[in-house]
Amino acid sequence: MSILEKLNAVKDTVPHYWPIGAFIHHNPLKGFEDLNFKEGLDKAQSIFGGKVYMEPSYYANFYNEGKISSEALEKNILPVLKENGYETYLTEAKEFMLNISPTWNGLRNYERLKTTKIDQELHKHLQENSIYNRRKKWVKELTRHMTLYEIHDALFGTTEKELIEKDVIEFISRFLDNDQTTLSMSDRQLGMFEVFKLYENIEHNGDATSYVEKMLKKLKIKDAEKYFLTHILKLHGWAGFIKYRSEDSSYEAQKQRPSSLMDYMAIRLHFEWKYIGAEVINNFRILQTYINENSARTILKLLQAKGKLTGAYNDMMEEHNDYDEILDAYIQDQINLNTLQVQLAKEALPCLDMTLVEFSKLTSLIKKEEGYLWLKSLEDTYITSYVDEFTTQHSYDEKPLSTAIFCLDVRSEVIRRKIEERGAYTTFGAGGFLGLPLHFVEFDKPNMLALAPAIVKPKSIVFEVPSEEHEEYNHTKNIAKTSKKVLSDLKNNPYTPYIMVEAIGWMFSLKLFGKTFFPEKTKKIFSKIKPTKPKTKYTLDKLSSEEIEKYLKKLYLNIINKVLITQSDTILDDDGIEILCKHLILGEELTVEVSSKLIEKLKDAYKVNPADYAEQKEKLQRVGFTLEAQVQHVETILSMIGLVKDFPKFVTIVGHGSLSDNNPFESALDCGACGGSISLPNTRAVCMIANKPEVREALKAKGIDIPSDVKFMPAFHTTTTDEISFYDTDILNEEELELFATVQQDFKEASLHSREERVKVLPNCSKQEELFLKTMDWSEPRPEWGLAGNIGVFAGPRESVQHVDFGNRMFMHSYDASIDNENADLLTRIFDGPLVVGEWINLEHYFSTVDNKVYGAGSKVYHNVVSKIGVYNGNYSDLKIGLPTQSVFTEGKAYHEPVRLLTFMEAPLELVGKAVENSLAKPFILNEWIRPIIIDKAAKKVYSYENGDFIVIKELD
Secondary structure, three states: OHHHHHHHHHHHHOOOOHHHHOOOOOOOOOHOOOOOHHHHHHHHHHHHOOOOOOOHHHHHHHHHOOOOHHHHHHHHHHHHHHHHOOHHHHHHHHHHHHHOOOOOOHHHHHHHHHHHHOOOOHHHHHHHHOOOOOOOHHHHHHHHOHHHHHHHHHHHOOOOHHHHHHHHHHHHHHOOOOOOOOOOOOOOOOOOHHHHHHHHHOOOOHHHHHHHHHHHHHHHOOHHHHHHHHHHOHHHHHHHHHHHHHOOOOOHHHHHOOOOHHHHHHHHHHHHHHHHHHOOOOOHHHHHHHHHHHHHHHHHHOOOOOHOHHHHHHHHHHOOOHHHHHHHHHHHHHHHHHHHHHHHHHHHOOOOOOOOOHHHHHHHHHHHHHHHHHHHHHHHHHHHHHHHOOOOOOOOOOOEEEEHHHHHEOOOOHHHHHHHHHOOOOEEEEEEOOOOEEEEEEOOOOOOOEEEEOOOOOOOOOEEEEEEOHHHHHOOOOOOOOOOOHHHHHHOOOOOOHHHHHHHHHHHHHHHOOOOOOOOHHHHHHHHOOOOOOOOEOOOOOOOOHHHHHHHOOOHHHHHHHHHHHOOOOOOHHHHHHHHHHHHHHOOOOOOOOOOOHHHHHOOOOOOOOHHHHHHHHHHHOOOHHHHHHHHHHHHHHHHOOOOOOOOOOOEEEEEEEEOOOOOHHHHOOOOHOOOOOOOHHHHHHHHOOOOOHHHHHHHHHHOOOOOHHHEEEEEEEEEOOEEEOOHHHHOOHHHHHHHHHHHHHHHHHHHHHHHOOOOOOOOOOOOOHHHHHHHHOOOOOOOOOOOOOOOEHHHEEHHHOOOOOOEEEEEEOOOOOOOOOOHHHHHHHHHHHHHHHHHHHHHHHHHOOOOOHHHEEOOHEEEEEOEEEEEEEOOOOOOOOOOHHHHHOOOOOOOOOOOEEEEEEEEEEHHHHOOOOOOOOHHHHHEEEEEEEEEEEOOOEEEEOOEEEEEEOOOO
């Protein structure tokens, strides 16, 4: 294998890390999804070292609270015992898991060791099966995934790791910076490694790959693939971001400032050699010789560095150098403690008829398997409970005044339930982007947002343009923009720390202290200088060739005119400017007198040239959708949710987003189906399209007859406060407005009751008003619970679950299997989009809860935004890959319950099977990274997918 192939073989160990401005929930163990869930977690644990299940005490408490049933636990323990010949010990195994395992580590007690007689037969068994007598293997285990400099630090007390990682982070954070600082690194267009050579004055004529090969030889690395993985794991957040940008051809920063994991590896290995090269032990060949001659000292020093030696052993190492004697004492102590642990555990099971040696084997088996057994038992208990509720009969007869389509986001569940309680309303759930992927350019904003799941690349561009005069907006906007620019310029200028406080400190203190101590009053003050956005519409139709040429001509004529006025003495009339324009972009003859210097400036500096003309033309050709595409999008979304007939007067489509200040993770609270942005643009676009007569006429021919008086109305759900705002109501006449006022009032009442439910579970919140304060308080670490608590997905008719209170824990996608085709195209779409995103969300919450240090982001208190791409701790650290503790914990206890996504599908088993085969989600369905449950009412059976097969878990009446 080549060096590149070896690096590629291990790069998927770390997941993509999307920039925090478009935070994408992701499974941090995505690289292991080709394995069965349990196998994947075992392998990941061996690599990352983090926990993959909660502590036994966590699950035991759930059992005692009734959240894990005895039947589920026994059903899962028994096959493991049978496979190993222990099936007669079910009661004892269960007792061990419940009452002994939660205190397992406490049984290794030095004080009890003094008063307890050690069983010699057990002691001999544990000694023979320990790693302690195989020093080479022990050293290999202790140094697994350690770099040369980390081993050197452990053995000789140096601090090279701190120096190396700091240097690496300093360089890559500056190179990858997305304009957070005005002091940008120069020459970044050359690429990461080429700039690094200038940065470090490296004389190397080759590329990053050849430099890596050179460093590997210097360090005497035998297994390059393994060492690449070791280095990737050191800063796997940064590695994940570099991997993401290098593999996303549309990421603009990567186009302008290319980087690769090979560049990153060259940088890391350079700094490793820079610091280790001057040491006596500066390669693995010399290190191995040292270890062979000093194995006892090596093991003790490695144990000491990993915090596994008690104070007594640390003192012994300082007092004398007989490391073999110290290590022998350590080994003897460890085996004695392990023996004591087993003996005390068996004493807690006085009726157990089993030798201590055999009991030791049983405890080893249970400790190895218990995490998964507990997890599956918790999941099975939920599955049994939900299946019972989903399969009870309920009917809802009242014809609705309005239908509301919400995102399937778990936070929509309560508000949907409250709306339905108001009377004549039905609700549906769909992916937040509504099957309409688009690049959106908001009015008066320069950037373009990709509003679609991360795995979908939108092809169409939609602009938001004003539909009314907006002079007042422009005036207010200019004032606000000027103030913002002054603050930004001063803050980023390196000389301003000396004058900042005296010059404008009062402006910062007003916002900082105001939004911390007086958030409501501060909001009122700043809202007065915030411009009111005018009414807008979207560019949803394709532009004609004539329109494209018209817009491009206007663009380039304006550029040329501006350059002539501000930077040239040349005077041209309108005809002359047009002649110059055609010469520059079309190559036509130049019949006016213009200097060659000015022409070159227009071509190079202002991009008035054929290449830019072609690029801008291609962009404008992507604006909007053809009529056929518009019809298809509306048909797809209505068919997917089963709304194809009996339309009510109003079909309200509700997008959503979060609202909070001073929160780097805000985009994690917005719509995951829209790439971490709000879904209002998708909502408004679908409504505008669905209200078009020509679209409805085409839909009618496809069997979806929407009466002409039915109106699609866009709305926006602020998930932090459960407020619902309505848009584009100006399309309604007076009579319709009066009728729609009833809908608005009912939604308002539903919001109020939803907030009442929300405040009961949000810490430091006892009344509704505090929810609004949390949105603007700069000191608020948890504006809402977001997607924490998510437990599953339901895809099926709303009637099957409308009576169930999920407490904002279930993603709900409406689906009617009766209108799907035999190839399961509709269900496949649900699997490809919502289910994929749901798995990412679910497993990011899972792993951020079971081990926040390894897979999460730690406390927000220590976070700093770096390079506008992520957060790290303090002045430098790895990029934090998951969720902060405040998103999944409260007062030190897990708020989120880490379980796999329980995926309930109400559909025939055969249809589900076809959808699985056709879906992008197939690997993590078949490998059980989610738990599929199929409710087949036609066959009167409920199935669960387990161990590679669908098994019947309930027969329906």
